[in-house]
Structure formats: C-alpha cells, structure tokens
Amino acid sequence: MELSVSFFAARPHSCVLPVVPARPDLKLRRRPLTLRRRSAIRAQVSDPSRCRETDDDGFVLEDVPHLTNFIPDLPSYPNPLHKSQAYAIVKQTFVSPEDVVAEKIVVRKDSPRGVHFRRAGPREKVYFKSEEVRACVVTCGGLCPGINTVIREIVCGLNYMYGVDDILGIEGGYRGFYSKNTSQLTPKVVNDIHKRGGTFLRTSRGGHDTQKIVDNIQDRGINQVYIIGGDGTQKGAALIYQEVEKRGLQVAVAGIPKTIDNDIAVIDKSFGFDTAVEEAQRAINAAHVEVESVENGVGVVKLMGRYSGFIAMFATLASRDVDCCLIPESPFYLEGKGGLFEFVEQRLKENGHVVIVLAEGAGQEYVAQSMHTVDGRDASGNRLLLDVGLWLSQQIKDHFTKVQKMAINMKYIDPTYMIRAIPSNASDNIYCTLLAQSAVHGAMAGYTGFTVGPVNSRHAYIPISRVTETQNIVKLTDRMWARLLASTNQPSFLNSDEVMLGKVDRAIIEQINNRKITSI
Ligand SMILES: Nc1ncnc2c1ncn2[C@@H]1O[C@H](COP(=O)(O)OP(=O)(O)OP(=O)(O)O)[C@@H](O)[C@H]1O
Ligand SMILES: O=P(O)(O)OC[C@H]1O[C@](O)(CO)[C@@H](O)[C@@H]1O
Numbered sequence: 288m289e290l291s292v293s294f295f296a297a298r299p300h301s302c303v304l305p306v307v308p309a310r311p312d313l314k315l316r317r318r319p320l321t322l323r324r325r326s327a328i329r330a331q332v333s334d335p336s337r338c339r340e341t342d343d344d345g346f347v348l349e350d351v352p353h354l355t356n357f358i359p360d361l362p363s364y365p366n367p368l369h370k371s372q373a374y375a376i377v378k379q380t381f382v383s384p385e386d387v388v389a390e391k392i393v394v395r396k397d398s399p400r401g402v403h404f405r406r407a408g409p410r411e412k413v414y415f416k417s418e419e420v421r422a423c424v425v426t427c428g429g430l431c432p433g434i435n436t437v438i439r440e441i442v443c444g445l446n447y448m449y450g451v452d453d454i455l456g457i458e459g460g461y462r463g464f465y466s467k468n469t470s471q472l473t474p475k476v477v478n479d480i481h482k483r484g485g486t487f488l489r490t491s492r493g494g495h496d497t498q499k500i501v502d503n504i505q506d507r508g509i510n511q512v513y514i515i516g517g518d519g520t521q522k523g524a525a526l527i528y529q530e531v532e533k534r535g536l537q538v539a540v541a542g543i544p545k546t547i548d549n550d551i552a553v554i555d556k557s558f559g560f561d562t563a564v565e566e567a568q569r570a571i572n573a574a575h576v577e578v579e580s581v582e583n584g585v586g587v588v589k590l591m592g593r594y595s596g597f598i599a600m601f602a603t604l605a606s607r608d609v610d611c612c613l614i615p616e617s618p619f620y621l622e623g624k625g626g627l628f629e630f631v632e633q634r635l636k637e638n639g640h641v642v643i644v645l646a647e648g649a650g651q652e653y654v655a656q657s658m659h660t661v662d663g664r665d666a667s668g669n670r671l672l673l674d675v676g677l678w679l680s681q682q683i684k685d686h687f688t689k690v691q692k693m694a695i696n697m698k699y700i701d702p703t704y705m706i707r708a709i710p711s712n713a714s715d716n717i718y719c720t721l722l723a724q725s726a727v728h729g730a731m732a733g734y735t736g737f738t739v740g741p742v743n744s745r746h747a748y749i750p751i752s753r754v755t756e757t758q759n760i761v762k763l764t765d766r767m768w769a770r771l772l773a774s775t776n777q778p779s780f781l782n783s784d785e786v787m788l789g790k791v792d793r794a795i796i797e798q799i800n801n802r803k804i805t806s807i
C-alpha cells in the first residue's frame with residue numbers, strides 16, 4: 288500500500304512556506320495538503336531543521352532534512368551496496384522511501400495514526416561519490432560504554448560498505464575542530480578499540496563555537512560529520528547543521544546519541560546503559576555482602592543520574608537486594624511517619640540490614656540547604672552535583688546514633704565512574720554497530736541534521752530537535768516506577784502530610800513528570 292506522505296522543505300530563515308520540488312526519494316502524495324493546513328502545521332514546529340508532515344487520517348511524518356533541500360541540483364549515484372558481497376543475497380537491500388517507524392505502538396483502535404519517523408537504512412541512491420567523501424568523527428560530553436565501538440563501526444562501515452577511505456578523527460570534543468590536529472582513521476587503526484572503555488578520540492565539555500567549527504569543516508573539505516554525544520552535543524550538532532545549511536555546504540551532519548543517564552528523548556534506550564546497569568550490580572552486591580555480614584548494616588550505593596534516575600531504577604529492579612531506591616524525580620523525606628528513617632529502622636528490625644541505592648541527582652536541594660553551597664556549573668553549563676551519598680550516609684548515621692541511640696554499621700559505596708568507564712557488553716556492542724551503520728547509510732543517502740536511534744526497536748532518522756527539546760525522566764505516573772515500588776516495598780514518600788515539598792498531590796506529580804529541563 289502506498290503511504291500518503293510527502294515533504295515540504297524547512298527554510299531556515301523564513302516563516303513563509305515555499306512549495307519545493309518533490310523529494311527525489313518520495314512518491315507524490317495522494318491528497319495534497321492545503322496551504323492553510325500546511326502553514327498551521329509548520330507553525331507548530333519552530334525549529335527550522337524539523338519538517339513535519341501530516342495527513343487527514345492523523346498520519347504525521349516528522350522528517351529529517353535532506354541535502355537536496357538546499358542544494359537542489361545535487362547529483363545522485365547508484366548505491367555501491369548494489370555490488371556488495373555482504374548484501375548480495377539480501378531480499379531487500381534498500382529501505383523503501385516510504386518505510387516509516389511509528390513513535391507509538393500501543394494505540395487505540397480509533398485513534399489517529401500518529402507520529403512517524405523515517406526508517407533508517409541504506410537507500411537505492413547516494414549523494415556522494417565514495418572517493419569524494421571526507422568524513423570526520425567527534426565524541427563530546429561524558430563517557431559511556433560503547434563509544435569506541437561506534438567510532439570503529441563508522442570507520443569500518445564507511446570503508447567496507449561504501450569504499451570511503453578518508454576519515455578524520457577530531458580529537459577532544461567540539462573544541463578539537465579548531466584547537467587540535469586531526470588523525471586519520473582507518474579500519475586498521477580502529478581495529479581493537481571496541482575492547483577498551485572510554486573514547487579513542489578523547490572528549491571534552493564546553494568549547495562549542497559554531498562559526499569556528501563550521502569554518503574548520505569548510506577549510507578541511509569535510510563533507511560528512513559524525514557527532515557522538517548526549518543532549519548537549521546534539522544541540523551543538525543542530526547548530527552546526529543550521530550553519531552548514533545557511534552556507535549551502537554539501538555536508539551531511541549525523542548525530543549519534545550517547546549518554547549513560549539514558550535521558551535522551553524519543554529513542555528506546557541509549558547505548559551503554561545496559562552495560563552500566565550490569566556493572567552497577569557489582570557495587571550493589573558488594574554493599575549487600577558487607578551489610579549482611581555485620582549487625583545493623585546500612586549500605587548506601589550512589590549511582591550516576593544527573594536529572595534522571597534510570598540507572599538507579601533499573602539497577603534496583605535487576606538486583607532484588609535493594610531495600611530502597613531514591614531518584615531525582617521522586618521527592619523523599621527523612622523524618623516522621625512514612626519517612627526514610629522510619630523505613631530503615633523497620634528493615635533493620637526485620638532483616639538486620641538495609642541497602643539503599645540512590646541516583647547522584649536525588650535530593651540535591653536538601654544537600655544544598657544543609658551545606659549552604661552555591662550552584663556550580665561545568666564547562667558545558669551542566670549543574671555540578673553535591674555528594675548526596677555522603678550527605679545521606681551522615682544523616683542516617685547521626686539519626687541512629689544520636690536520636691535513636693542505636694549503633695549502625697554504615698558502608699557507603701560510590702562506584703560512579705566505574706560503571707561508565709568500562710567497555711560495552713555484547714548486546715550494547717551490537718546496538719552500537721547498528722547505530723553506526725544506520726548513521727553511515729543516512730549520511731551517504733544525503734540526509735543531514737538527523738539523529739539516529741531505535742524507536743520501538745526499529746532504527747529511525749529523527750529530527751535533532753525532537754531529541755533535544757525534552758529530556759527523558761522516570762515518570763512517577765508510569766507503571767515502571769510502580770513496579771519498582773512493588774518490588775522493594777519501599778515508601779513512595781508521596782502520601783504523607785510531611786512531604787518536604789509541601790502537599791504532594793497529583794498536580795505536583797504531573798509537574799515533576801512534565802517539567803522541561805531547558806538547556807543551559
Ligand atoms: N545548548 C548547546 N548549544 C551548543 N552546544 C552545546 C549546548 N549544550 C552543550 N553543548 C556542547 O556539547 C558538548 C557536550 O555537552 P555536555 O557536556 O552537556 O554533554 P552531553 O553531550 O549532554 O553528554 P552527557 O550529558 O551524556 O555527558 C560540549 O562541548 C558543549 O559545549
Ligand atoms: O564528571 P563528569 O565527567 O563531568 O561527568 C559527570 C556526569 O556525566 C554523566 O555521566 C552524564 O554523562 C552524569 O551522570 C554525571 O553527572
């Protein structure tokens with residue numbers, strides 16, 4: 288069945304909607320949109336790199352830009368995969384231009400068809416001659432298991448599938464474009480890097496200067512830019528794309544989302560997350576072994592998670608040795624009925640020990656209050672966190688020794704960097720390979736200003752702004768958090784009169800869940 292989709296180009300500096308020639312890879316729509324309707328749709332989308340199509344039955348295509356939007360006469364070539372041994376017997380080598388991936392797969396019978404993204408994968412035609420490609424790869428932000436696998440597979444994918452042999456490594460994050468030398472990346476150079484943690488290209492925070500970066504891209508004759516990084520990095524990638532388009536350069540900008548916190552919107556999960564959750568088990572196990580071997584043992588394990596508690600939540604669910612999990616999204620309180628002290632006392636009486644897992648971003652406001660500190664920021668503008676693990680351990684110790692007159696054995700474990708500085712596990716390695724290959728196929732096919740990632744298990748090209756406009760957080764009103772509460776049987780901290788933030792009602796929960804964390 289032919290899908291009724293079409294495309295209208297995003298124009299960076301105009302609100303007027305030009306009707307541009309049909310995209311070479313899309314069939315004409317069956318029912319053209321009226322201009323009034325198109326304008327209405329366009330108005331919903333303020334970001335110029337975002338193209339949103341809708342149809343009468345509620346089918347929406349959130350498309351990504353293509354080089355032909357701003358270089359209309361760009362020639363195309365048959366995809367070299369036509370001759371690839373690897374794909375020789377594959378039934379359908381090329382993804383149909385009409386294949387899309389649905390954002391939501393649980394729908395009601397009569398609901399509109401909803402938002403879709405372009406399916407990732409190789410296309411019949413490419414917009415670069417292999418010998419003319421000069422690609423570069425850069426990694427920015429914090430570490431994450433699997434970055435080296437993504438670098439490796441971009442290099443090998445470009446080389447083995449498309450015959451590209453001019454690939455530059457940009458060293459030390461965004462600032463590396465203008466302040467460092469580049470290195471030449473070949474399959475041989477990157478052959479073993481996936482076995483190591485960290486990033487072979489090194490990374491940094493701060494230093495994003497769009498003009499200098501694009502000047503450098505232009506000066507070096509780079510025409511494909513692969514950018515691996517988190518939400519901050521993807522915002523930077525969007526600015527690079529916009530500048531490239533403004534200058535009319537034939538440069539494909541591809542973002543590969545990376546973050547240990549799993550806080551990137553739209554995609555199912557970020558790479559390295561599973562590896563980190565697995566590694567966190569070792570810290571939780573150690574805490575459990577320690578506290579069950581002594582009298583009144585209290586174990587506190589602090590895990591990463593700046594604004595979102597996914598690592599803590601999944602590590603807790605996986606472990607079963609955790610009595611209580613505290614995350615940034617769920618306010619908690621210490622004293623009084625239903626508070627943490629009461630719960631710890633109860634578990635000590637029942638089991639003789641207790642294990643608490645907390646995300647580093649949890650309870651920051653309480654720590655700040657008691658320490659009278661000023662808000663610190665890192666080079667990228669991210670909030671610097673106070674050590675909530677140390678603070679909580681001290682609070683529990685003080686309470687039980689001074690108030691309860693009860694001796695406890697406190698074991699505080701802070702494995703923070705250990706869970707992200709390791710190589711990726713087998714499933715993350717496969718995930719990284721798919722991400723890298725999808726990014727390479729997208730760039731070769733002329734897409735630009737896109738982020739690649741799995742949406743309901745299918746890889747898709749997603750407009751960058753869709754993944755940066757909000758951050759994923761644990762929704763307290765979703766079932767997953769309820770599952771955790773049911774598994775640990777910990778207090779929800781939401782039904783007491785003494786909740787620290789005042790009366791926590793549904794409206795406040797919604798507010799927490801729906802808050803948009805704006806970039807700094
Ligand atoms: N709003 C922004 N616009 C342009 N560049 C940005 C923006 N935010 C961050 N960057 C740049 O992106 C790079 C990485 O950002 P950041 O340190 O926030 O990490 P991240 O990509 O969010 O990854 P993570 O949070 O997983 O560590 C930095 O070089 C920073 O200057
Ligand atoms: O100390 P760094 O390297 O700046 O990074 C710490 C932050 O980075 C993250 O791992 C995200 O990449 C957060 O969980 C953490 O707060």
Ligand SMILES: [Mg+2]
Nearest residue numbers: 428517518519
């Ligand atoms: Mg970030």
